Amino acid sequence: MKIAVAEIDLSALQHNLKIVKQHAPNSKVLAMLKANAYGHGTTQIAKSLSGADAFGVARLSEAVALRAAGITKPIVLLEGFFEVDELQIISNLGLDTVLHTEQQLQQFIEAKLPRSVTVWLKVDTGMHRLGLPPSLFKDALDKLDQHPNVLGEPILMSHFGCADDVEHSLNDYQFGVFNELKQQHSGECSFANSAAILSFPQSHHHWVRPGIMLYGVSPVLSTLAADFNLRPVMTLKSSVIAIREVKKGQSVGYGATWVATKDTTLAVIAIGYGDGYPRNARNGTPVLVNGQQYPLAGRVSMDMISININNTDSVSVGDEVILWGEKLPIESIADYAETVPYELLCGVTGRVEKRFALGSNEFINQS
Numbered sequence: 001m002k003i004a005v006a007e008i009d010l011s012a013l014q015h016n017l018k019i020v021k022q023h024a025p026n027s028k029v030l031a032m033l034k035a036n037a038y039g040h041g042t043t044q045i046a047k048s049l050s051g052a053d054a055f056g057v058a059r060l061s062e063a064v065a066l067r068a069a070g071i072t073k074p075i076v077l078l079e080g081f082f083e084v085d086e087l088q089i090i091s092n093l094g095l096d097t098v099l100h101t102e103q104q105l106q107q108f109i110e111a112k113l114p115r116s117v118t119v120w121l122k123v124d125t126g127m128h129r130l131g132l133p134p135s136l137f138k139d140a141l142d143k144l145d146q147h148p149n150v151l152g153e154p155i156l157m158s159h160f161g162c163a164d165d166v167e168h169s170l171n172d173y174q175f176g177v178f179n180e181l182k183q184q185h186s187g188e189c190s191f192a193n194s195a196a197i198l199s200f201p202q203s204h205h206h207w208v209r210p211g212i213m214l215y216g217v218s219p220v221l222s223t224l225a226a227d228f229n230l231r232p233v234m235t236l237k238s239s240v241i242a243i244r245e246v247k248k249g250q251s252v253g254y255g256a257t258w259v260a261t262k263d264t265t266l267a268v269i270a271i272g273y274g275d276g277y278p279r280n281a282r283n284g285t286p287v288l289v290n291g292q293q294y295p296l297a298g299r300v301s302m303d304m305i306s307i308n309i310n311n312t313d314s315v316s317v318g319d320e321v322i323l324w325g326e327k328l329p330i331e332s333i334a335d336y337a338e339t340v341p342y343e344l345l346c347g348v349t350g351r352v353e354k355r356f357a358l359g360s361n362e363f364i365n366q367s
């Protein structure tokens with residue numbers, strides 16, 4: 001019986017990388033591997049993305065683990081270093097660093113490094129999260145110019161705040177600021193995340209930075225992966241472990257939030273928030289058993305959920321259940337849980353066994 005298994009289809013991952021390249025044929029690909037490759041398992045995903053040009057992570061520990069696993073491609077620390085001591089490791093391991101504050105820039109310039117490092121200079125074009133103010137960009141470039149710590153020319157990068165919403169006015173504003181910065185810079189540039197790769201060809205430049213679309217999830221609001229010919233990489237599965245009859249008026253689960261309006265049959269499934277299935281998935285969230293969708297009934301517990309199988313006898317103990325993935329879009333489950341697919345994927349817990357495969361029938365256990 002499959003109990004809380006995440007099947008990771010590496011052929012879907014490779015297909016999605018092809019889609020990235022179809023949209024941005026002239027750009028290099030910085031594939032996002034942060035947060036355990038969006039919950040998919042960093043090392044396996046990295047090994048399977050040999051067609052990418054570089055990898056992006058958010059923590060030094062993630063980069064160190066990739067190097068320890070034998071990954072030799074460029075790895076970019078998207079938030080740079082948090083402590084100045086980390087610069088020695090960055091330099092020794094041949095990692096790339098983002099610089100996004102004046103303080104980081106200064107610390108980088110003053111450091112004595114064993115090897116020069118590729119720098120991605122992050123400028124805030126309007127998201128107002130990370131990045132130097134645009135007015136400091138030229139000065140930062142001048143400080144880094146010909147500096148022995150800098151390998152090659154710094155790469156200009158910025159990040160969209162609302163690319164998932166094609167019509168959002170912030171997009172145009174950010175384009176305007178970015179284009180002015182570009183004119184001050186002769187080196188490479190990077191702007192596009194997944195949504196921009198699909199919606200804004202004019203943002204592709206030298207490097208695109210796909211994350212969620214690689215994992216087969218739509219980055220654009222109110223659309224599904226299939227709308228962009230993306231294939232889900234993760235399918236979260238478990239099994240039916242009990243069939244229960246409840247009488248009209250009886251409630252189900254903690255808090256008695258679901259009450260049977262007639263005598264009903266329920267199936268209990270071994271998946272819960274202890275596995276990363278979202279606790280706030282509401283009554284009615286679809287769950288797939290034997291190709292048929294059934295609604296969630298009652299609160300999600302730590303280890304179990306119940307679904308209303310509506311008195312059918314076509315569901316039995318031991319039947320395989322799909323919580324999201326192939327044939328059940330995670331975008332839809334995220335809507336029911338009032339969250340985003342990113343959070344669902346990253347939230348899959350260590351208790352869930354990962355099985356990797358290149359084709360659909362050859363999943364290999366690997367946690």
Ligand SMILES: Cc1ncc(COP(=O)(O)O)c(C=O)c1O
Nearest residue numbers: 032159193194195209210211212
């Ligand atoms: C700097 C940066 N670039 C690219 C991405 C990839 O974004 P997405 O997963 O939406 O493609 C992220 C993710 O948050 C990011 O922080």
